[in-house]
Amino acid sequence: MSLDNRKNGERRQNYTISAFSENHIGLLNRITIIFTRRHVNIESLTVSASAIKGIHKFTIVVNDTREKVDKVVRQIEKLVEVLKAYYHTDDEVIYQEIALYKIPTKALIEGDDLEKTIRKHNARILEVRPEYTVIEKTGYKEDYMALFEELRKYGVLQFTSSGRVAVTRSSKELLATYLKEAGELTAEYENN
């Protein structure tokens, strides 16, 4: 049977790809090449430590079809330094992003509605200086963008948001289970 994901009109949605690797220079490059070569846009990318000592985790968010993401993930997993790679839809992971806003302190002093906005959005103030104040908001993109819209009228001096960090809804790191099983038998591989 032939495969053609565009024809099937398969739905595009967010996928969070988690790739676990040994720490090696240049691996980030090898991973991103896999996306650029296939014209898949990376929405966000975070490199961090994982719960397992010495193992790094790449969290990559893309918006594409399951089929395309599946193929990309297999290519990532094929890289020599990558132990395992997984992908999940938004409901399969718990994820957060963090946003920072810098606004003039003047706005904070002159009237109390800014303070109310901060409370309403469950944001917090990180630092107050005579010229500016830095606010932090953790959440989903819709949430921190909503706050951004509200802060606009005070004049946002700087704004930035992080890539996604995510953990799965399963109780343990999937990789840990994999490594445990593979401890004796690395070649034991989950068949497609």
Add this chain to the structure above:
Amino acid sequence: MKDQIETIETKTRKKIRTTGADAVMRSLIHEGVEIIFGYPGGAIMPVYDALMDHSDKIKHILTRHEQGAIHAAQGYARVTGKVGVVMATSGPGATNLITGIADAMVDSTPIVCITGQVTAPLLGTDAFQETDVIGISMPVTKWNYLITKPEEIPEIFAQAFFIARSGRPGPVLIDIAKNAQFGEFDFEYRKCVKIRSYVPKPVVKPEKVRQAAELINKAKKPYILFGQGVILGNAEDEFRAFVEKSGIPAAWTILGACALPKKHPLNMGMLGMHGNYATNIKTNECDLLIAVGMRFDDRVTGDLKRYAPQAKVIHLEIDRAEINKNVKADVAVLGDVKESLPMLTKLIEKRDHSAWIKEFKEAEKIEYEKVIKNDLYPRKEGLTMGEVIRILNEKTHGDVIVVTDVGQHQMITSRYFEFRNKRSFVTSGGLGTMGFGLPAAHGAKIGAPDKEVVLIVGDGGLQMTIQELGTINQTQAAIKIILMNNKDLGMVRQWQEMFFEKRYSETYLLNPDFIKVAEGFGIKGKKVLHRPELDTAIQEMLDYKGPYFLEVNIEKEDNVLPMVPAGASVSEVVLEHKK
């Protein structure tokens, strides 16, 4: 937690105080390397100096261009199954390797490239002959690594060879900063046997084999497609046993050509764009496709949407990323075919599919009348590539290693040469690299000195690496070169004729006197213009003891047919083109 990399001790357990450059040589010897193809230059000179101290164990072949070195290593690797080793200097030396690395990557050829790099403190300063070779080669290597300290050498070499040759093989590049070549350290070699993050071969799941056997036993019109995976897995015998017990007709991708003898009664021929007629149309008539070590390249499948929609698919494959990449598998048997095929053979029923095979034979008759007869026994005056291959068959009975370049002659050779032996065909498949042939034939002869090696090459491709005649003269490797001279970039001209309204844009070549060129390089040559001379000329060529250059004047307007035009379905394979 277990070690990330597992190693085993080698015979020499004593540590030796030595330089990085010397350690490179010692590491190669530990890996069983006997031959290096390469070209020296500033950034790799310490290693070349160390080479002199080990010349009793390792030979070096000085090519005339780094591209010549890597293609030679590819030819060597393809006929021997060993890792081909290439050495080059930094900057231009390393960039000249890239085409060959890309070729080896797509054709899964085990290669280790060693390139010199500027001294570590100068990295990133645009120093003389500094290029980011790691960056450039990243998308076309299975793995690469920049060594900046001599202590890293043994460990990285051990990993490089392990990665290049295991699982689905591929090219690996090691870039060595000059300071690491000069620096001294205590050398000790341990072979790499495992890398935690790397699974070369998935373990075959008996459950999947059982499912595959069930489908095979139920099928009425099953059809086997095989590729280079059979050869890379050294599984020709296991494959043959499977085919014979199943009684199922089998067809091959270009790189699978010699995995089953051409004349085997169940060998139906070549797949894809310039494959056979029956093999293509039957793809859309079978009820089960059994793909063995092949990756459904677009040159094989034509339009994917109309590729075997009626058939169930079994895919035996070592590389998990190939499963469902182009064609969806109903049953995927992951693993080395060397292991999975015998398991499958055990579970299938012995069958006879002669009625189904007769359908192939009937289609083959049509192709014979319309195409093959005229290719092999032309009645027109001009010589055809097909008759050259036919005579070569008659004289060698397929008992030679055949190497080709890229173009019409490549397709004609694949279609008509009667491959008989394992690892007897070397050609650039996935990349279609013109200029591959001459150096690859040289490497093949170095790897298989007791075999006759015949190169079939076009006049376009020959001139891309013609300087390697100089290398061949220096080694006196007795390769037999047949130049199919049609004074054209034949394959491109064919497309122009068929799909661009005969607008022949830039495909005519004003060629040199090739015999003089060959002779200038010290290689004996002869030119054939007419049919009556061809037979004896080929015999003379085969009888000659040294390297030999035979030029055959080929009729210009010859086309390779049948053809599945680009974007067409395999069932739309055309047998003739109205001129």
